[in-house]
Structure formats: structure tokens, C-alpha cells
Amino acid sequence: MTSFALRWGxxxxxxVAGEITLVCGLALWMATRRSIxxxxxxxxxxxxxxxxxxVIFFILHVGIGFASIMLxxxxxxxxxxxxxLLQSRENARLLSARILPCKTLELNxxxxxxxKYNPTSIIFINVAAISKLQWHPFTVTSSSRSxxxxxSVVIKCEGTWTTKLYExxxxxxxxxxxxxxxxxVEGPYGPPETDRLxxxxxxxxxxxxxxxxTPFISVLRELASVSVESPIPKIRLVAVFKNSSHLSTLExxxxxxxxxxxxxxxxxxxxxxxxxxxxxxxDGDKFxxxxxxxxxxxxxxxxxxxxxxxxxxxxxxxxxxxxxxxxVFLVVLGAFNRYAVYPVDGDTNNLYSYTxxxxxxxxxxxxxxxxxxxxxxxxxxxxxxxxxxxxxxSPDDGSATHPDAAVETESLPLQSIMQSVAVHYGHRPDLKKxxxxxxxSSVGVLVSGPKELxxxxxxxxxxxxxxxxxxxxxxx
Numbered sequence: 001m002t003s004f005a006l007r008w009g010x011x012x013x014x015x016v017a018g019e020i021t022l023v024c025g026l027a028l029w030m031a032t033r034r035s036i037x038x039x040x041x042x043x044x045x046x047x048x049x050x051x052x053x054x055v056i057f058f059i060l061h062v063g064i065g066f067a068s069i070m071l072x073x074x075x076x077x078x079x080x081x082x083x084x085l086l087q088s089r090e091n092a093r094l095l096s097a098r099i100l101p102c103k104t105l106e107l108n109x110x111x112x113x114x115x116k117y118n119p120t121s122i123i124f125i126n127v128a129a130i131s132k133l134q135w136h137p138f139t140v141t142s143s144s145r146s147x148x149x150x151x152s153v154v155i156k157c158e159g160t161w162t163t164k165l166y167e168x169x170x171x172x173x174x175x176x177x178x179x180x181x182x183x184x185v186e187g188p189y190g191p192p193e194t195d196r197l198x199x200x201x202x203x204x205x206x207x208x209x210x211x212x213x214t215p216f217i218s219v220l221r222e223l224a225s226v227s228v229e230s231p232i233p234k235i236r237l238v239a240v241f242k243n244s245s246h247l248s249t250l251e252x253x254x255x256x257x258x259x260x261x262x263x264x265x266x267x268x269x270x271x272x273x274x275x276x277x278x279x280x281x282x283d284g285d286k287f288x289x290x291x292x293x294x295x296x297x298x299x300x301x302x303x304x305x306x307x308x309x310x311x312x313x314x315x316x317x318x319x320x321x322x323x324x325x326x327x328v329f330l331v332v333l334g335a336f337n338r339y340a341v342y343p344v345d346g347d348t349n350n351l352y353s354y355t356x357x358x359x360x361x362x363x364x365x366x367x368x369x370x371x372x373x374x375x376x377x378x379x380x381x382x383x384x385x386x387x388x389x390x391x392x393x394s395p396d397d398g399s400a401t402h403p404d405a406a407v408e409t410e411s412l413p414l415q416s417i418m419q420s421v422a423v424h425y426g427h428r429p430d431l432k433k434x435x436x437x438x439x440x441s442s443v444g445v446l447v448s449g450p451k452e453l454x455x456x457x458x459x460x461x462x463x464x465x466x467x468x469x470x471x472x473x474x475x476x
């Protein structure tokens with residue numbers, strides 16, 4: 001029995017390869033459990049690198065013929081991973097950081113004007129000074145419509161990696177030192193289209209819990225730019241926080257740069273609920289002044305603005321990579337079968353090694369993708385470099401040198417849009433009453449936050465005809 005389990009069949013099913021595949025698959029499955037994913041993100045992240053031996057040994061186990069059933073998905077995944085690898089080889093140009101009192105950062109990167117993305121997009125960030133292997137996803141809060149040269153992300157301290165990043169930036173600011181922080185990015189990635197979702201209703205109600213406010217910041221900034229071009233629905237934002245210090249997150253509704261439209265012409269009402277405090281800790285009835293600080297960083301000369309990996313016509317380039325790489329793969333595979341496999345299978349009584357055949361197919365797929373994708377990337381890299389050069393020379397670039405760049409500066413005063421925030425203490429909002437009182441014929445309800453919050457709002461919307469529910473979840 002043991003000898004059968006340890007058999008590596010070269011002309012039939014390989015038991016050892018199948019056992020290795022099973023072990024890798026079980027480890028992947030165990031690492032995806034919520035308890036591990038939430039408490040040990042590093043273990044969850046590193047364990048998922050086992051997909052590489054899983055795929056390789058699966059092909060060696062069943063043979064390339066049977067493995068071809070997953071070839072389309074695997075092929076597209078390999079192209080995506082390689083393009084992300086090419087993008088991550090360059091450091092992104094990090095301009096500044098806003099430090100909020102609730103241990104939250106807003107990082108502001110330089111970006112190429114040709115880079116377009118939609119609200120609720122995410123971007124993966126790697127800071128080699130903290131960990132060379134860890135990549136973490138964060139919500140993009142800027143709008144590519146109005147902030148053409150800046151891409152912003154919000155990071156809240158909730159783990160070891162984010163805490164180290166917060167301490168690194170805040171400590172350098174306290175010491176009045178201009179920090180140089182190499183950062184790599186992948187993305188942004190997001191929905192292909194959001195205008196229908198945002199503009200299809202008479203009223204748009206956004207309900208957030210905790211850090212779930214971040215995708216709505218991108219939505220509000222996007223709507224502020226859309227309102228200049230076309231009418232938009234009434235906006236009602238209901239934000240729930242644990243402590244009053246988290247109210248400073250609402251300041252991020254307005255960008256740190258002056259790229260946003262001068263006038264925000266839409267009906268916006270914001271209600272904030274602080275559940276763990278029973279009395280106000282500030283004077284008056286206005287929104288409390290947040291002690292946010294802006295710290296300007298010193299990018300390296302080699303840092304580049306975040307640009308579209310395949311240029312402004314990325315979909316056409318991607319189609320070209322897929323079709324041309326697969327054509328190269330078929331040509332090389334045909335030559336391999338004709339001059340290596342067929343002389344053995346066709347002219348002798350032997351069979352060509354399944355292991356060699358599977359290994360060569362994996363090699364051919366990898367090489368065809370690498371050759372074509374690298375060519376497309378290098379072709380567009382020159383265009384991105386020219387655009388980056390023009391951006392750095394522009395006087396409007398947010399990376400302009402500040403005489404006191406290393407000194408913490410108070411954030412810009414909040415505009416009247418933020419002075420109308422109504423803050424409630426000591427209780428949660430009565431969402432059922434608020435939603436059932438909506439009289440418009442079509443009300444869009446967006447929810448971002450804990451699972452229980454999303455389920456409660458979904459139950460309310462299911463019982464009212466004019467409410468249209470949409471959940472935004474970032475559970476990793």
C-alpha cells in the first residue's frame with residue numbers, strides 16, 4: 001500500500017503528485033477560515049502562495065490533457081499575475097500623508113492623468129521597509145475625474161503591518177524629518193462602471209459602520225465632480241462610529257489637494273452616530289474641528305507616478321496579449337509535439353513521459369505570456385515615462401517642494417459642506433424608521449460595514465418596494 005502511494009507513474013496517473021496537490025489544497029482551505037484570516041493575515045497571505053505548487057503538481061498528477069479543462073481560467077490568471085508583477089517592480093511616487101487622530105492615514109500618491117478608475121476601487125500596497133512579501137488592499141478615496149494628478153488611499157491601524165506604517169510616518173513627522181518611503185503598488189482594481197448605480201435613483205442613502213466609510217468617501221468625491229456635468233440624486237450619509245475621534249474620518253470627504261471642484265452643487269446631508277460616548281466633548285453644535293496633520297514626504301528621483309500598466313488603451317493591449325501569447329503557445333506546442341512527442345509515441349511502442357509533457361506545457365505557457373506581456377509593457381512604459389516627466393515638471397504637481405516639507409501642517413479648514421454634519425451620541429441610528437420614511441419612488445441604499453449591519457439593512461430593504469439594496473464588502 002505504501003509503495004502504491006509513493007508511486008510516481010511516468011506514463012499514467014502520478015500518485016505522489018496528487019498527494020502533494022491534496023496537501024496544498026487542504027492548507028489553502030484551512031488558511032481561508034475567517035478566524036485565521038482576521039487574526040493572522042500574514043499566515044493567510046503566505047499560505048496562498050501554495051497555489052503555485054498546487055497548479056503545477058495537479059498538472060503532473062492528471063496530465064496536461066485533463067488539466068486543459070482549467071486552461072482558460074489559469075491562462076488569464078497567469079497573464080494578470082505577470083502584469084501585476086511588472087507594475088510592482090517600480091516604486092510609486094508618494095507625495096504626502098494626512099494623519100488623523102483616530103490612528104488613520106491618508107496616503108497621497110502622484111498619478112498619471114491617463115489613469116482612470118471608478119469609485120470603490122482598491123489598490124494593493126507593499127512597503128518593503130515593513131515587509132517585502134506582504135501586500136495589503138486598501139480603498140481608493142480619490143476621484144480620477146477631479147483629482148487628475150493624485151491618487152489617495154485610506155489606511156486604518158488594525159494590525160501589525162498598518163500600525164508599523166502609522167508609527168513610521170508619525171514618528172518622522174514628530175522628529176521634523178523628511179521621510180523617504182519606498183512604496184510599490186498593484187492596481188487600482190474596481191468595478192467597470194458605477195454611474196448607473198449612483199445616478200439611477202432620486203435619493204442615494206449610504207450607511208457605513210466603522211472603517212466602512214472609506215468607499216463612500218470615493219463615492220462622494222466622484223459625485224462632487226459629476227454634479228458639475230449633470231444633476232445627481234439627493235445624498236444621505238449615515239455614519240456609525242465607536243468613538244468621537246473617528247469623526248475626523250469625515251474630513252477626508254474633501255481632498256487634501258485643491259483639485260476638487262470649487263463648488264459642490266448637490267444636496268448632501270451627513271449624520272454621524274458615536275455609540276460609545278454619551279456626551280459631547282466639544283463646545284457648540286457644529287462638527288468638531290479635527291486635529292488632522294499633513295506630512296509631506298520626499299520621493300526618490302526614480303519613483304514614478306502610478307500609471308496604467310498597459311497605457312490608456314489597456315483593454316486593446318490586453319486583448320492583444322491574450323491572443324498573441326496563445327498563438328505563440330500553440331505554435332511552440334505544435335513544434336514540440338511534432339519533433340519531440342510524435343517520434344516516440346508514433347514511431348515506437350513507448351509513450352512519451354507524462355511528467356515531461358506536462359512540465360514542457362507549463363514552460364511554454366509561461367514563456368509565451370512573459371514574452372508578449374513584457375513587450376507590451378515596455379512599449380507602454382516609454383509613454384508612461386514621458387507623461388511622468390511632464391507631470392513632475394508641471395507647477396501644479398502635488399509633489400512641489402515645500403520649504404517646510406518635513407513640518408506637520410494643519411489640514412485645510414473644512415468647508416460649509418462639513419459644518420452641516422449632525423452628530424448624535426450614545427445610541428445607534430433607527431435605520432428602519434429612516435429608510436421607511438423615504439418617500440421618493442426610487443431610493444438606492446448602499447451599505448458598507450460589518451456583516452450584521454449589511455444583513456439588517458438588507459432585511460429592511462426587502463420589505464419596502466422603493467428601496468434598492470447594494471452591499472459593499474471588503475472582507476479579505
